[in-house]
Amino acid sequence: MTHPTRRHVLALTGAALTAPAFAQNNAAWSQVERTARGQTVYFNAWGGAENINAYIQWAAAQVQQSHGVKVEHVKVTDTADVVKRVRNEKAAGKKDGTVDLVWINGENFLAMKREGLLFGPFAEKLPSYAYVDTQGKPTTRFDFSEPVDGMEAPWGMAQLTFMADSKRVPSPPKSLTELLAFAKANPGRVTYPRPPDFHGTTFVKQVLLDVNADRATLYKPVTPEAFAKATAPLWTALDALHPHLWRAGKQFPQNAAAVRQMMADGELLLALTFNPNDAANEIAAKRLADSVVSYQFSSGTIGNTHFLAIPVNARAAAGAQVFANFLLSPAAQARKADIAVWGDPTVLALHKLPPAERARFAAKPLPGQVDISAPAIPEPHGSWVDLLEKEWARRYGV
Structure with missing residues (x-):
């Protein structure tokens, strides 16, 4: 997630702010x-x-202009704190909660769903949901392998992506086996963020998927037996990799931004991100050389969707739905996908859009963008995350 160098103003037509034609006369939505x-x-x-x-x-x-709804951005560091707040408010019987809409996915969604902390189902009733690519992007209906069941609306796509300066690394490693060989050949020049940083945990999950040919158990709620069996080859792989990492795997950077900066400075040869457009953003901002390329493992990398959810005790559930519906609109999704604005990939199926709306997404590939996207591998079930992070910390966190 990066800073753009320019603000691209996207003109909004009246059509962009209205629902698809079939929904414009929907009485229920009009009431919302x-x-x-x-x-x-x-x-x-x-x-x-x-x-x-x-x-x-x-x-x-x-x-605010189109619907008379005011939106206050409450800036959050850790979504788990929001979940805790909603949980405490519900336990205290507070019906007018302090959270109306939350940016969420993974174990935080799983916790809210299991504990009855969510309003809904609402997502598939949003007029703009008609354009969501539920076939080509199945994670729009599954959050870390947990069925969404309409309790959150998809907002953007993400996939684990690596980056390297092609001048220093003309042939970057495109599999776990190649990565291990690359780290051995370039001691101290590769690393990943320290879990529970999101990117660090994602890298560990990627290794977990790569070392398990049979992944069925990874998509079910975790059990102690399944965890022990599936993670045995993971720890073997990490034990083999860590001695060749930066500082011999005894220390890890705090986040992906730190890893990316170390790559930009030449200290590291590889970096990682969960936004396939991240390097293009950084190149546009002059923080990375235009020789940096992005790529994914040939066999695929972890991909997921991030979502918008409404707590069960939201004061402004109707306003939250209107805002979520706008964020799903072609105009808003196209602006979000623009490298100059954010560069967050869309959840929409472009073939479903009217030609004028589809044209909003037409853009030439920019330096740093992924040339050929690899398959997106669904996230393991959200219940695996906590155990993975705790066991990683026990083994490598000292």
């Missing part, structure tokens, strides 16, 4: 819009990137 007018939506979303914050501010202004 009437109820929403005048409401203030407290949108709890990660606030660590200037360009994302600016995008949210732009979207908020659009919905």
Whole structure:
């Protein structure tokens, strides 16, 4: 997630702010819009990137103008804290909660779903949902292998992606086996962020998937027996890799931004991200050389969808639905996908869009973007994350 160097102003037509034709006369949706007018939506979303914050501010202004809904961005460091707040408010019987909409996925969604902390189902009733690519992007209906069941609306796509400077690394490693050989040949020049940093945990999950030919158990709620069996080859693989990493695998950078900066400085040869457009963003911002390329393992890397959910005790559930619906609209999704704005891949099926809306997404490939996308491998079930992070810390966290 990065800072753009320029702000691309996307003109909004009246059609961009309206529902698809089939839904414009939907009485239920019209009632939601009437109820929403005048409401203030407290949108709890990660606030660590200037360009994302600016995008949210732009979207908020659009919905204020078109629907009379005010959106306040509550900047969050850790979504788990939002889950805890909603949990405590519900336990205290607070019916007018402080959270109206939350940017969420993975184990945080799983916790809210299991504990009855979510409003809905609402997602598939949103008029803009008609354009979501549920066939080509099945993770729009499964969050870390947990069925979404309409309890959250897809917002953007992500996939584990590596980057390297082609001048230094003309043939980057495109499999776990090649990565191990590369690390051995370049001691101290490769690493990954320290879990529970999201990117670090994702890298560990990628290795877990790569070392398990039979992945069926990884997509079911974790059990102690399944965990022990599936992670045995994971720890073997990491034990083989770590001695060749930066600082011999005794220390790990705090996050992906630190790894990327170390690559930019020449200290490391590889970096990783969960946004396939990240390197293109950084090149556009002049923070990476234009010789940096992005790639994924040939056999595939972990991919997922990030979502928008409404807590069960939201004060402005109608306003939250109106804002979520706008964020799913072609106009908002195209702006979000623009490298100059955010560069977050769309959840929409472009072939479903009217030609004028589809044209919003037409753009030439930029330096740093992935040339050939590899298959997206679904995330293991969200229940695996906590055990993985704890066992990683026990083995390697000292």
